[in-house]
Amino acid sequence: MSPDPAPFDLERIRAEFPILAARTYLNTCSLGALSRRSEAYLDEFRERWHTMGASAWYEHWLARIEDLRRKVAAFWGAASAETALLPSTSVALSVVAESVPPSRRNRVVCSELDFPTLTYQWAVKPGIELVVLESPDGVRMDPEQYAEAVDDRTLFLATSHVFFTTGYVQDLRALSDIAHRAGAWCLVDGYQGAGQVPLDLSSTGADFYTGGPLKWLLGGPGLAYLYVRDDLVRRLEPRITSWFATEDQFGFDPRAFRYHSDARRFEMGTPSVPTVHTALGGQEIVDEVGIARIAERNRTLTQHLVERCREAGFSLRLAEPAHRSAIVMVRHDDPAGAVAHLAGRGIIVDHRPGHVRVSPHFYNTEEELDRCVQALAAYRG
Numbered sequence: 001m002s003p004d005p006a007p008f009d010l011e012r013i014r015a016e017f018p019i020l021a022a023r024t025y026l027n028t029c030s031l032g033a034l035s036r037r038s039e040a041y042l043d044e045f046r047e048r049w050h051t052m053g054a055s056a057w058y059e060h061w062l063a064r065i066e067d068l069r070r071k072v073a074a075f076w077g078a079a080s081a082e083t084a085l086l087p088s089t090s091v092a093l094s095v096v097a098e099s100v101p102p103s104r105r106n107r108v109v110c111s112e113l114d115f116p117t118l119t120y121q122w123a124v125k126p127g128i129e130l131v132v133l134e135s136p137d138g139v140r141m142d143p144e145q146y147a148e149a150v151d152d153r154t155l156f157l158a159t160s161h162v163f164f165t166t167g168y169v170q171d172l173r174a175l176s177d178i179a180h181r182a183g184a185w186c187l188v189d190g191y192q193g194a195g196q197v198p199l200d201l202s203s204t205g206a207d208f209y210t211g212g213p214l215k216w217l218l219g220g221p222g223l224a225y226l227y228v229r230d231d232l233v234r235r236l237e238p239r240i241t242s243w244f245a246t247e248d249q250f251g252f253d254p255r256a257f258r259y260h261s262d263a264r265r266f267e268m269g270t271p272s273v274p275t276v277h278t279a280l281g282g283q284e285i286v287d288e289v290g291i292a293r294i295a296e297r298n299r300t301l302t303q304h305l306v307e308r309c310r311e312a313g314f315s316l317r318l319a320e321p322a323h324r325s326a327i328v329m330v331r332h333d334d335p336a337g338a339v340a341h342l343a344g345r346g347i348i349v350d351h352r353p354g355h356v357r358v359s360p361h362f363y364n365t366e367e368e369l370d371r372c373v374q375a376l377a378a379y380r381g
């Protein structure tokens, strides 16, 4: 990450993302916008495939994978040796579930606000008692709820950094302390956190954290990132694996599997190389703008959106300011109809049950938010 970011030039930043000239794009929490930078990396990937074929692997692509690993590790406050690349969050979560040593503990504590791929990991495992805690208000979870539920039968406290339908930002330090006090592992699904919320994983105490380029990191679909805390990497021996996880990957010896000494031991085969390229473009832009500035800009945009929605008479499902992120849920009687109405006017948002979901990022403007709220106000369902 650049220690001294260049001045924030919104016009220049917006010019990087062609969709912003064509649409009012307010759906980053589903899919971040594609940049010219990512496109240039993708062009390079395609060109090398055309001109070099498989030698591109050895001369370029393996190095690109390591570039990305280094950038992601620096971005989220970890070492490269603590960072693995995987095909999806679901795969990252299942590798974690299959990496901790067998234990008499069989309880996994999650929340009803988590993205379901997290709870599903344990719902399908025989012998696991899955506890899905209820939110007191449909927006947040209180650390005390986890503290009550996590006990000496608990294997994992597994929950989100930022909830995907409320934008509520959980306190990672509090979560990991609760898990560790009870002797449980702390696993965090950070797909909606990394890229919009400042992160320093080495100081959170979390054992495992998953993220990916799809949304706030502006790198597209096809990859996920897994952080495993340094002191755990060498102790854990995943029971699902691949040739990327072995120490001597290019020795090709079917008799000699040895876990890699770093987080590559959690990897599950060839990563999506096109996505490695698009992810590099997105990550570079995020690093250049700087996560502190992104978070500050997103706070300003979110506050503006909240005020406009309230002025227009909408009620919101919203976290208190100290736990708020750039995911705003607007109550609506016909969310799907509203999203289609807005799409007809070039405004891209999303819906979840009972709500229209609006998620600006640092590249959006206050005018775009005004346009969105005006169009929404014209369609009450």
Ligand SMILES: Cc1ncc(COP(=O)(O)O)c(C=O)c1O
Pocket (backbone or CB within 6 Å): 087, 088, 089, 090, 091, 115, 117, 160, 164, 189, 190, 191, 192, 212, 224
């Ligand atoms: C919090 C969260 N976790 C996980 C996912 C998706 O997981 P996967 O990469 O397995 O598709 C999403 C959304 O796509 C999400 O919002």
